[in-house]
Amino acid sequence: MAQQELIVIETLCSHYEIEVSFVDSLYSLGLIEIHTVEQTRFISEEKVADLEKMIRIHQELEVNPEGIDVIFNLLRKVDDLKSELAVAKNRLRRYELENQ
């Protein structure tokens, strides 16, 4: 069975020098998942990279959690569009080859 590495939220907050309330806001907006085990709250290690990105956007660009939500939604759309474009390019290449 796959094991999931979990990191205590307070440890992360002190490491990145952020308020626990900031993590709570991200959670309430559905931007991160929080696991609770015996009343201790954790974040999955594999999601830390996303959290780091949110912290950078917050600290370096002074964007609040709602703004981060907007940015992440737009980035997801950009990713989807990039994938669609790649598929469309492949399809076009195929039709071009077929009609040569």
Place this chain on the structure above:
Amino acid sequence: MAFIDYYSVLGIDKSATEADIKKAYRKQARKYHPDVNPDDKNAEQKFTEVNEANEVLSDPEKRKKYDKYGKDWKHADQFEQAGGGAGRQQRGQGNPGAGFGGADYSDFFESMFGGSGGGFRQGGRSTKFKGQDFNAQLELDIHDAYTTHKKVLTVNGENIRLTIAAGIEDGQTIKIKGKGSPGINGGPNGDLYIKFVIKNNTKFTREGNNLYSTVEVDLYTALLGGDIIADTFDGKVKLKVAPETQNGTKVRLKGKGFPVYKKEGEFGDLTLTYSIKNPTNLSEEEKKLFEELQKLR
């Protein structure tokens, strides 16, 4: 080592106040920050320039030096010799663009201020920072992407053994944890991101796990039916062509496509499009026979 007009980089004039500089910097940083412009080398470069401009203009001492020598930057070296390298003591606090494959500061900056400066976080806190992520690109032939194989990469002098699973996609990126640059102030190492570029010089077009190709069928086989041998990606297959097959007819060969990434034994499909080839250089006798046939229709 071209002169860089830091004021125009931030879109401000020379009389800008500290507040104007901060405001302009924030605006530009929001526009070009690598986290909001993933995989955009242009934005990354702009972001470095904006950081560099802010680094100089937000520091009264550096700004004074820049205003005095900036346009006549060739004298900066003499200035350095006479006055010593302001800014060096800040080296290592933070890292502009850390984690984004961050570009270095310009030669112009280096010549004026000697080395990278304080960077994006201006507080000068000795916070632990994750080391810079490395981004690498690995070109693979489509035949290599068809089978699981091992490769040894050398990144910054370190050999990294990599198992590339069959079915890897063009443009797919894999992350190798902790193989980026070392962390700052005891922070964790950065990660290594490898983007795969799959070169395809075969007659097969790949869309995800499915392959597409065209196969020629001679006129008589298309009209009367028969067997043909068609190429698949890893061999050949015998196909039955039905009588009166039309040009452009497609046949789907299940499981003859590309391997599904990390799903051993699973393959996509291969779609073959029949391209009917008419005979050329007809003999007189053939022409006559075709005319006979034409009359029958």
